[in-house]
Amino acid sequence: MKNNIKTLAAIGCCAITLYACGGRKSNTVTLPDGHLDPCTLRFSWWGGDDRHSATLEAIALWEQLHPDIHITPEYGGWDGWTEKVSAQLSGGISPDIMQINYDWLINMSPDGEGFYDLERLSSFLDLSGYDDDVLAFGRVGGHLNAVTVSVSGRGLFYNSASYSRFGQEFPSTWSELMQLGDIFGREDMYPLDLDTQSGGTEWYFAVVYIQQRTGRTFITMDGELGFTQEDIEAALDFCKELEDRHVIRKVREHTDEDGSSALYQSPEFISGRVGGVLEWGSSVGKYEMVLPEGDLRAGPLLTGDNGESGGWMIKPSLMYALSANTEHPDEAAAFMDFMLNNTDCAQLLGTTRGIPSSRYAAESLESSGDLTGLAQENADMLGSVDTVTISPYMELSRMKEFYNEAIEKVSYGKADTGEAAREMYDAIVSYLEKIKK
Amino acid sequence: MKKRTYHNPVGVSRYTGLLLVSPFIAGFLVFTLYPFITSFLLGLTDYDGIHQPEYIGLGNYRYMLEDDGIHSAVSATLVYMLILVPLKLIVSLLAAVVLNNRIKGIGVYRTLFYIPSILGSNLAIVIMWQFLFTSGGLVNQLISAAGLPDVSWYGSGIHSMMMIVLLRLWEFGSAMILFLNALRDIPCEYYEAARVDGCGGVRCFFRITLPLLRNVIFLNLVLQTISAMQEFNAPYMITGGGPMRSTYTIGMLIYNEMFRYHDAGYANAVSWLLFAIVTVTVLIIYRVTRRSREEYI
Numbered sequence: 002m003k004n005n006i007k008t009l010a011a012i013g014c015c016a017i018t019l020y021a022c023g024g025r026k027s028n029t030v031t032l033p034d035g036h037l038d039p040c041t042l043r044f045s046w047w048g049g050d051d052r053h054s055a056t057l058e059a060i061a062l063w064e065q066l067h068p069d070i071h072i073t074p075e076y077g078g079w080d081g082w083t084e085k086v087s088a089q090l091s092g093g094i095s096p097d098i099m100q101i102n103y104d105w106l107i108n109m110s111p112d113g114e115g116f117y118d119l120e121r122l123s124s125f126l127d128l129s130g131y132d133d134d135v136l137a138f139g140r141v142g143g144h145l146n147a148v149t150v151s152v153s154g155r156g157l158f159y160n161s162a163s164y165s166r167f168g169q170e171f172p173s174t175w176s177e178l179m180q181l182g183d184i185f186g187r188e189d190m191y192p193l194d195l196d197t198q199s200g201g202t203e204w205y206f207a208v209v210y211i212q213q214r215t216g217r218t219f220i221t222m223d224g225e226l227g228f229t230q231e232d233i234e235a236a237l238d239f240c241k242e243l244e245d246r247h248v249i250r251k252v253r254e255h256t257d258e259d260g261s262s263a264l265y266q267s268p269e270f271i272s273g274r275v276g277g278v279l280e281w282g283s284s285v286g287k288y289e290m291v292l293p294e295g296d297l298r299a300g301p302l303l304t305g306d307n308g309e310s311g312g313w314m315i316k317p318s319l320m321y322a323l324s325a326n327t328e329h330p331d332e333a334a335a336f337m338d339f340m341l342n343n344t345d346c347a348q349l350l351g352t353t354r355g356i357p358s359s360r361y362a363a364e365s366l367e368s369s370g371d372l373t374g375l376a377q378e379n380a381d382m383l384g385s386v387d388t389v390t391i392s393p394y395m396e397l398s399r400m401k402e403f404y405n406e407a408i409e410k411v412s413y414g415k416a417d418t419g420e421a422a423r424e425m426y427d428a429i430v431s432y433l434e435k436i437k438k
Numbered sequence: 439m440k441k442r443t444y445h446n447p448v449g450v451s452r453y454t455g456l457l458l459v460s461p462f463i464a465g466f467l468v469f470t471l472y473p474f475i476t477s478f479l480l481g482l483t484d485y486d487g488i489h490q491p492e493y494i495g496l497g498n499y500r501y502m503l504e505d506d507g508i509h510s511a512v513s514a515t516l517v518y519m520l521i522l523v524p525l526k527l528i529v530s531l532l533a534a535v536v537l538n539n540r541i542k543g544i545g546v547y548r549t550l551f552y553i554p555s556i557l558g559s560n561l562a563i564v565i566m567w568q569f570l571f572t573s574g575g576l577v578n579q580l581i582s583a584a585g586l587p588d589v590s591w592y593g594s595g596i597h598s599m600m601m602i603v604l605l606r607l608w609e610f611g612s613a614m615i616l617f618l619n620a621l622r623d624i625p626c627e628y629y630e631a632a633r634v635d636g637c638g639g640v641r642c643f644f645r646i647t648l649p650l651l652r653n654v655i656f657l658n659l660v661l662q663t664i665s666a667m668q669e670f671n672a673p674y675m676i677t678g679g680g681p682m683r684s685t686y687t688i689g690m691l692i693y694n695e696m697f698r699y700h701d702a703g704y705a706n707a708v709s710w711l712l713f714a715i716v717t718v719t720v721l722i723i724y725r726v727t728r729r730s731r732e733e734y735i
Contacts, residue, residue, distance in 0.1 A: 084697035091487040091702070108700045109488060198678065253593035256681055257573040260592050261564070268574070398698045409682055 033122055033331045039069035040329045042336060043096035046075075047082040049265070049287030052353040059349045063339055070332050080263070083398065090115070097327040098337055100150070100354075103317050104396035106141050107436070113142025117323035120145045122334035127342055130360035138317040146322055148341060151355030153283040153318035154388060155205060156379040157300040160292060163190065163276030171300035175210060178303060179246050185276065186247030193277040194264055195249045197405040197412075202279045203249070204404035205314075207236035212389060213305060213312030220392040220400075224437050226429055234422035237411050244412060250275070252412035265291055282379030283318040283355025289375060299378040302386055315383055316391035318355050352376035394433060403428045481707035486700045498707035508708060510683040511691040512715070514599070518687060519666040519719075522603045526662055527655065530610040534617035535643070548618075555611030563605070564675045571601050592677065595684030602672045602685055613658045620654040621647070656727050660720055667716050688712045 046056060053076050060072045075096055077085075083102070089095040090109055101109075101116075109115045119126055119139075128136060128148065139147035159171050167185065172178040172192070181192040195203035208219045211232050218227040228236075244251045250258070250269075259267040265288045269275045277300070278288055289297045304310045321340065323333045339346055347362035348369060355376050357363045366372040394400065407425040410416040416424070481498055485491035502508050537548055557563055570576050571591040578588045591597045628646050637645065648655075670689030673679055679686035679694075688708065696705035 084693070087487060087697045087700065108486065111489075115488060253590065253681065254573075257590050257593040260568040260572045261676060261678055262568065398694075402699075409680075413682055415682065 030117070030325060031328050031330055033124065033334075035124055035331065037067070037070065037125075037332050037335055038329065040332050041071040041073060042098060042327075042329060042333055043073045043075060044098040044336065045086070045096040046100035047077055047079045048100075048353070049078070049284065049290070051286035051290060052284075055350050055353045059340065059346045062346060062349060063336060066339075067335075070336070072336065078263070093326055095324040095326070097324050097329060097333040098340075099322050099324065101147055101320050101322045102396070103138065103320065103391070104393040106139070106146055106320075107393050107397065110141050110146050113140075113144035113146055115325060116144075116146040117325050117327060117330060117333075118144040118146070119148060119323065119334070119337075122323075122330055125331050125334040126338045130342055130362070131358060135317070135358050139320055139322075147320035148322075148337070149317035149358045150319040150321060150341065151283050151317070151358050152315055153281050153355040153376075153380070154313060154315035154383045155202070155279050155281055156285075156302060156313075156382055157193070157277060158280055158285055158288060158297050158375060158379075159192075159277040159300045160270075160273050160275075160296055161298045162293070162296050163273040164192075166273075171298070172303060173301040174306055175303050176306055178248060179242070182243070182246035182248035189274075191247065191250055191275045191277075193243075193249055193279070194255075194270065194275040195243070195279060196255065196264060197252055197408050200264075201401045201404055203240055203243075203408055204236070204401075206243075206279055207239045208395075209303075209312045209314065210239050211236045211312075212314075213309050216311065218389055218392070220395045220429075220433075222390065222392050224392065224394040224433050226426075226433060228426075230422055230426040233407075233426050234418050237407060237418040237422055237425075240408050241411055241418060252409050264288075281318050281355070282376040282383075283352075285375045285379070286353055297375065299375050299382065302382050310386040311389070313383060313386055313388050314391045315388045316393075316396075317358075356380045394436070397436070399432055400429065403432070477706045477709055480703055481710050483703045485703040485706075487696060487702035488700070491703060494703070498704045499711075501704065502707070502711065507683075507686075507691055508688075508711070511686050511688045512711075514683065514685055515667055515669070515687045515689075515715075518599060518602065518669060518685070519663060521599065522606055522666050523659065523662045525603065525607055526610055526613060527658055529607060530613035530658070531617050531651070531655075533610060534614045534621055535647070537614070537618060538621040551614060552611035555609040557609075561675070567601065567605060567676055593681055595682060598677045598681060598685050602669075602676060605672050605676065606666070606669070613662060616654055616658055617651065620651050624650050652727075652731050656723070656731055659723055659727075663719055663723065664716055667712065667719065688715075 044060070046052070048056075056076065057074060060074055063070070063072060083105070086095065086099065086101070086105070087109070106115075119128075126148075131148070135149050135152065136145065138149050139145055157171070163185075164171060169181060169184060169192075172181055178192065185192045195206055197203050211217075211228065212219060214235075215232060217229075217232065221227050243249045249255075258269050264270050264275070264278060267275070270278070270288070271291050273292075278285075280288060285297070302310065302313050321337050323330060323337065327333050340350075341357070341359045342361045344361060344365035347357060347359075347365040348371065350357075350362075351366065351371055352374055356372065357366065363372065403425050407416075407421040410421045411418055480491060482493060482495060483491035484494045484497070533551055537544060537551065541547065568575070571578075573588060573590070573592075575591075577591070581587075581589060589597055591601050624647065628650075629642055632642050632646060668689055669687045670693060673685040673687055674690055674693065677685045679690045688711070692705045692708050692712070695701045695708065
């Protein structure tokens with residue numbers, strides 16, 4: 002018995018010691034030393050094939066210019082990427098340079114200490130090509146945690162072959178879009194596709210519609226819910242009408258036909274049965290690649306019948322940040338500078354990450370006549386209307402769960418729009434309160 | 439108490455023995471005991487996985503009472519387990535009985551039956567499932583050819599659950615191997631004596647084979663139950679937990695809370711809930727089957 006007690010006590014001591022040893026240590030920040038040393042840096046990003054191949058070419062160019070600084074690329078699709086980076090940050094093994102999403106700053110660096118303070122690295126990172134308001138997107142708690150690669154918004158892109166089949170122009174108002182549902186529906190086709198998965202475009206589209214009608218912002222930049230419960234109910238009614246009028250597929254049909262595939266991999270999109278998509282200008286390349294050249298075209302941003310054009314949203318579509326624990330801050334900053342500002346690099350990257358926010362990169366593309374294509378058309382359209390900057394709180398994964406759950410409940414007939422709106426309103430208010438504590 | 443003495447046939451000292459097992463002990467302490475205890479302690483905190491945890495006592499456990507997500511996850515996990523485990527035991531036992539016969543090329547069949555267990559739910563299998571079960575997939579084409587209406591595999595709760603069950607059912611190789619080994623241990627004399635007494639094949643199976651397999655059935659039952667309750671890969675990759683959370687298992691919830699919603703404290707608390715559910719379930723199985731198992735010892 003005594004031995005058993007001793008054994009248990011020993012195990013307990015071991016456990017407590019292990020726990021004490023394993024306590025989280027604070028970040029050890031390597032300070033800049035002012036010169037570039039030979040090293041290997043890890044650079045991670047997500048995207049489609051167009052972005053991957055362009056980025057790999059840019060890395061090859063960097064390694065030609067800096068043979069002593071090797072870049073190890075880590076890249077993949079969007080699904081699961083946030084989880085991967087979260088795990089890396091939790092384990093203190095994040096890549097030196099990361100492409101990050103706007104809302105990650107809230108979760109991963111709420112006090113500004115989660116990423117390297119880039120203002121310490123001004124010897125190698127030139128920020129003179131940026132407007133102050135664009136730089137402000139990456140500032141948290143007084144620290145510059147990230148630099149915006151491009152500012153982008155979702156726009157409408159259509160398969161022109163599908164539209165030609167019905168002799169229809171791309172819609173310019175919400176009511177024209179609804180009428181197209183009736184026309185496409187005759188042949189069991191759809192003028193547009195929206196999803197309730199990781200993209201969450203169905204709720205995004207409904208938010209634009211309600212913002213345009215009411216002038217209210219869904220969630221403000223400081224994390225306050227701007228919509229009333231009635232606004233949310235109206236947004237859900239709009240989603241239901243889109244499904245009922247055959248503008249988009251019902252959630253069940255969408256899930257049955259595509260399984261877990263993204264839309265750009267779906268036979269329904271590739272075959273043209275689904276004739277449109279709501280996508281970021283910075284990411285539309287992957288949709289363009291799967292259709293015959295020239296088939297995917299940008300359509301106008303929808304307006305109200307009386308010409309109301311507001312409500313469409315923009316945000317820093319992508320940002321670059323450095324790991325707070327990087328052992329090579331100068332070298333990482335120099336590589337980031339190359340990716341953001343270098344004119345030859347800009348030529349290789351083109352608009353695969355949207356229209357560059359860096360003046361140097363944008364001018365390089367403009368002078369070579371490469372500031373064209375869908376991303377540019379989308380940027381031009383967004384530039385011609387009064388846009389709303391998306392609150393990073395709107396993009397949080399938990400918030401997307403609330404939106405998608407409400408839409409699914411309505412689509413499956415498990416709740417009416419009033420009930421789903423009440424649940425969603427309560428969930429959002431309570432979560433925003435919790436996260437801002 | 440009488441002191442125990444141990445026979446040491448090779449003359450190895452106690453310290454040499456300890457040295458030899460020390461890699462295991464070190465591995466156990468670092469990779470099992472430490473995470474186990476840390477997980478419990480983190481379950482008592484508000485922790486985002488990145489910054490310092492903050493002690494909140496039983497707050498995470500109290501939140502479970504009002505969280506719809508965990509209610510759906512527990513329910514989906516139990517439904518999944520109740521469908522999968524009996525089916526898997528039946529299929530693997532039948533396959534083992536068939537493969538226990540003297541058939542030409544039996545080694546090839548055994549290998550073929552085991553291959554799905556090696557493949558697991560990797561990306562290639564998920565893509566194959568996609569081709570099989572999406573609305574224009576092979577399964578629905580076969581159903582249509584038989585004149586039956588299409589099945590909404592991904593879009594309906596019960597059908598998407600069946601899709602996951604089928605994937606795991608297909609991987610019956612490990613359970614089958616255990617049955618096959620136990621079948622080979624049953625002396626042929628029992629069957630020969632039974633046949634002399636006029637017993638047919640079916641009766642032999644129920645009167646001889648099944649009773650003598652009880653301990654292995656118990657073992658497989660426990661292993662398959664534990665494995666089913668920890669399910670994560672298949673629903674994560676195939677259905678994403680949908681539709682309407684019908685395949686949202688506890689494993690998926692833990693993953694989402696940890697990596698997607700950055701609520702590591704809650705994720706760890708739910709891990710302990712899962713541990714408790716598994717423990718209670720195994721204890722129930724143990725108690726319910728004890729009498730019948732002891733009869734044959």
